[in-house]
Amino acid sequence: MHDLIPAPARVEGEGRCGFVLDEATTLTAGPGTEGTERWLRSTLGAAFGLPLAPGAVDAEGAASAPNTVELRVDPSLEPEGYRLGVSPTWGVRITGGSGAGVFWGAQTLRQLLGPEAFRRAPVGVSGPRGLAAMDIEDGPRFGWRGMMLDVARHFMPKEGVLRMLDLLAAHKLNVFHFHLTDDQGWRVEIERRPRLTEVGSWRARSKHGHRASELWDETPHGGFYTKDDIREIVAYAAERHIRVVPEIDIPGHSQAAISAYPELGNTDVVDTSALSVWDTWGVNPNVLAPTDNTLRFFEGVFEELLELFPADTSPFFHIGGDECPKDQWRQSPTAQARIAELGLADEDELQSWFIRHFDRWFADRGRRVIGWDEILEGGLAEGAAVTSWRGYGGGIAAAEAGHDVVMCPLQQVYLDYRQADGPDEPMPIAYVRTLEDVYRFEPVPPGLSEEAARHVMGTQANVWTEVMQNQDRVDYQVFPRLAAFAEVAWSRLPAPEERDFAGFEGRMTAHYARLDALGVAYRPPTGPKPWQRRPGVLGRPLEGPPPIA
Incomplete structure (x- = not known):
């Protein structure tokens, strides 16, 4: 059972490890997500003492490495809605209907990584942080x-x-x-x-x-x-x-x-x-x-x-x-x-x-x-x-x-x-x-x-x-x-x-x-x-x- 607040609309998980946040993790931001990229480095990067270096992308602009947090905008989603996927194949992918949707998905990622992700500065060595493989689909009731x-x-x-x-x-x-x-x-x-x-x-x-x-x-x-x-x-x-x-x-x-x-x-x-x-x-x-x-x-x-x-x-x-x-x-x-x-x-x-x-x-x-x-x-x-x-x-x-x-x-x-x-x-x-x-x-x-x-x-x-x-x-x-x-x-x-x-x-x-x-x-x-x-x-x-x- 997830412990997310607010509760998302749908959560499905496989129960096995799908992603590990560590020093090798990279961060890839598509057009319209640059603000969330900066925010993730200033929060998760600071909390865990990680660089979250820019990740490589393929010819279509998608992340090309599995240990990546990838941010994308998909206008087919509702403006503040998002999808968050965790997979051992491609890492973490947050897709939002707008930059706002991507940002709310990033807030969910922060919760999934535990209370340590909310610290203002790292204390000692955090070590790798694992996430179970899962899919979350979410969006707000009210604007x-x-x-x-x-x-x-x-x-x-x-x-x-x-x-x-x-x-x-x-x-x-x-x-x-x-x-x-x-x-x-x-x-x-x-x-x-x-x-x-x-x-x-x-x-x-x-x-x-x-x-x-x-x-x-x-x-x-x-x-x-x-x-x-x-x-x-x-x-x-x-x-x-x-x-x-x-x-x-x-x-x-x-x-x-x-x-x-x-x-x-x-x-x-x-x-x-x-x-x-x-x-x-x-x-x-x-x-x-x-x-x-x-x-x-x-x-x-x-x-x-x-x-x-x-x-x-x-x-x-x-x-x-x-x-x-x-x-x-x-x-x-x-x-x-x-x-x-x-x-x-x-x-x-x-x-x-x-x-x-x-x-x-x-x-x-x-x-x-x-x-x-x-x-x-x-x-x-x-x-x-x-x-x-x-x-x-x-x-x-x-x-x-x-x-x-x-x-x-x-x-x-x-x-x-x-x-x-x-x-x-x-x-x-x-x-x-x-x-x-x-x-x-x-x-x-x-x-x-x-x-x-x-x-x-x-x-x-x-x-x-x-x-x-x-x-x-x-x-x-x-x-x-x-x-x-x-x-x-x-x-x-x-x-x-x-x-x-x-x-x-x-x-x-x-x-x-x-x-x-x-x-x-x-x-x-x-x-x-x-x-x-x-x-x-x-x-x-x-x-x-x-x-x-």
Whole structure:
């Protein structure tokens, strides 16, 4: 039985040795697979201390030696599909429908070679690594297999983002939803608006915990990505066939921007010059004013971001649209005048007008807008897609109206939610969502018509970082549940009640060893030890209890 995650569509094996990875192994890359060739040398080559020298090819471009890993593109396969064959006659052959398919096949090869293949550097002499003769045929169920990472509540340095992209790729996830702005911080450099990062990227104190009653300390928190950082992140993702979906959250969740540029707020209702970057969690009442000045301001922001996120790697721009309280608009003479001028019925339609403006603006530049399901309120912009987070309802309504949808309901795939009941879980919030709960998540809701179901582009897991102060805390919340989510997004699983969770748990035994090799501070399957619950050491397991002071 294989221990691959996500589970492939078909695995057939002969049980005898079909290939040995050693110092004589060569690597042959056909057209369109050069990126995967480089990746294999930087991962397998580095892990095993092997050169993986370029292999000889025959007159037709095929590998001519048996001890070869051969990479090919075959357009007759589905774009992200692949075939992986291991044979004593010709070695390892990975054929994909595109460069992406070849890359996913290479990820499977890495898993087959054991946890040692996931080390960052060789330790001692590895010796040859044998593989059984086998044939694998595989391809994804969904084209959108993603994870949203919030870096506004707690900033993750660039190196941590690059590491997370590697972890997404290892699980065959292909969308990185990059939540860059919120009330608690603005995280991307905009040259024409320098105060967005000079002022908007830092809050004066740090909150600990999720509840309103919990404590702050006076440690400032902040940080932002320079334009060069963003270019590096986008290029790194593209090499791993991951699309980056940047999010600039408007018209709500905007206090960081308003604190930097008070004229963006509803100045006829609130003294916005007194606002600072918000230092707590929840829904903030301060929202953008629906003025021409606001529209021009964010058009300028998006013009700079279009250059950082090219169309081939970022066809979608996420503009938030969630949790936008409309009390200030109800009180604002300026907002009410705008409603009357446009002939709108109410404040919900005013938000829809705001979203429609940017839908047209991005469409004119060859991009598509996507937003949280609140953008349905007041009428959905014609070309907009929806990330359905408040359950299935918004996604169902959007899909039945002919709009594309990404299913990410908080009840199933919010990975900041606690993983067990009781006091053992650090900073417990919201629902308990176990590994099995995530594994039994079904992205296409029952009862959706066949035509509407075609608008479900896929699914993503969301990671909000209010209680995740550092990389280890993110690891602890995300893993191992992201592995279960990845199988749901990639594999063609049966109905939730028919899924073999026991079999998945068995395969996870091997996968925990891979995560260990990668240094992932996952939640242990048996739960944290008492000393792992102390503030400051949550996440990566310690070797034993802390020393006595």
